[in-house]
Amino acid sequence: MENPLEQFAIKKLYPWQAGGMDLSFTNSSLCMLITVTVIVLTLLLALRKRAVVPTKGQAFAESIYDFIRGMIGETLGQDGFKFVSFVFTLFTFIAVGNMLGLLPYSFTFTSHIAAVGTLSVFCLILNIIFGIKHRGLRYFHTFFPEGLPWLMAPLIIPVETLSLLAKPFSLTIRLAVNMSVGHIMLQVLGTFIVTMGLFGFIPLVADMCIIMFELFVTLLQAYIYTTLSCVYLSQAISDEE
Amino acid sequence: MRESTSDTEKMAQRIAAFKHKQKQAKPKRSDIAKFWENAVRVAVEFVSPVFIGICIGYLLDKWFDTRIIFMLILAIFGLAAGMLNVYRTAKQIEKDIDGSK
Numbered sequence: 001m002e003n004p005l006e007q008f009a010i011k012k013l014y015p016w017q018a019g020g021m022d023l024s025f026t027n028s029s030l031c032m033l034i035t036v037t038v039i040v041l042t043l044l045l046a047l048r049k050r051a052v053v054p055t056k057g058q059a060f061a062e063s064i065y066d067f068i069r070g071m072i073g074e075t076l077g078q079d080g081f082k083f084v085s086f087v088f089t090l091f092t093f094i095a096v097g098n099m100l101g102l103l104p105y106s107f108t109f110t111s112h113i114a115a116v117g118t119l120s121v122f123c124l125i126l127n128i129i130f131g132i133k134h135r136g137l138r139y140f141h142t143f144f145p146e147g148l149p150w151l152m153a154p155l156i157i158p159v160e161t162l163s164l165l166a167k168p169f170s171l172t173i174r175l176a177v178n179m180s181v182g183h184i185m186l187q188v189l190g191t192f193i194v195t196m197g198l199f200g201f202i203p204l205v206a207d208m209c210i211i212m213f214e215l216f217v218t219l220l221q222a223y224i225y226t227t228l229s230c231v232y233l234s235q236a237i238s239d240e241e
Numbered sequence: 242m243r244e245s246t247s248d249t250e251k252m253a254q255r256i257a258a259f260k261h262k263q264k265q266a267k268p269k270r271s272d273i274a275k276f277w278e279n280a281v282r283v284a285v286e287f288v289s290p291v292f293i294g295i296c297i298g299y300l301l302d303k304w305f306d307t308r309i310i311f312m313l314i315l316a317i318f319g320l321a322a323g324m325l326n327v328y329r330t331a332k333q334i335e336k337d338i339d340g341s342k
Contacts, residue, residue, distance in 0.1 A: 158315070166319075231333065
């Protein structure tokens with residue numbers, strides 16, 4: 001039986017060392033590049049005719065945009081509409097990356113903590129930058145709320161710092177674990193289809209059901225990741241303690 | 242000309258009726274799915290700071306060549322941060338539920 005974790009192995013396609021760092025182009029990088037290409041080409045194709053009465057493609061692209069706008073309206077309010085392009089990019093990148101990972105012989109880069117973690121840390125840095133930009137020095141009250149006695153500082157500051165640092169971690173773990181588990185289940189059941197011979201149709205049916213479920217999970221996880229990123233962003237830019 | 246105006250009005254009425262219908266038929270996510278989503282969210286929010294605290298503590302212990310002092314202290318801080326996160330998440334969920342009613 002093939003190891004179900006082998007599908008997550010990073011393979012170097014073009015080894016490249018620079019300044020003592022490994023900057024090789026891997027199968028994960030290739031899949032990210034394909035994901036970006038698919039998104040850009042689909043949107044360019046869908047929006048090539050910008051008509052008042054939209055074509056099917058334009059309506060599809062606009063519905064995603066409306067969906068993201070609605071999500072931002074719910075979590076960030078009117079002020080958040082300037083983040084539409086960022087959140088749109090985040091959602092489409094994760095959703096398409098998840099979906100392309102379901103194709104045979106492809107690679108799910110969203111199942112890697114390193115890939116998703118980098119994205120989450122980038123989101124955290126953006127949160128801090130926008131937080132400081134919106135609230136100025138008041139942003140640092142996140143670490144030590146106003147009105148507390150200074151004696152509490154050695155207790156509150158580490159707790160709030162850990163709470164902030166845990167945000168990208170929880171975002172990463174949720175997405176990476178969900179994607180990994182689904183793919184491992186698919187692989188294990190796929191092996192049973194061959195080894196069970198005549199009764200292989202039982203795991204085949206189960207595999208088909210799981211693929212349908214995984215398709216739903218890919219979009220759901222992208223939605224949860226994006227919504228929580230918006231919630232964290234709203235916490236960073238709002239003055240509520 | 243008059244005919245085209247009445248057509249436009251009819252179309253506007255149809256769009257308004259469709260929008261009204263769509264608003265009323267807004268599908269509600271099942272309560273069970275929402276419950277699991279929230280449960281997983283709360284669990285992850287609780288565990289994450291503990292894990293981060295242990296990781297940073299481990300690195301600090303390695304750096305200062307101490308035994309498990311930093312790991313222990315930061316694990317306790319992580320536990321406190323986890324509880325704080327759970328409280329904040331629960332408040333957020335409560336706000337969401339109140340908002341959807």
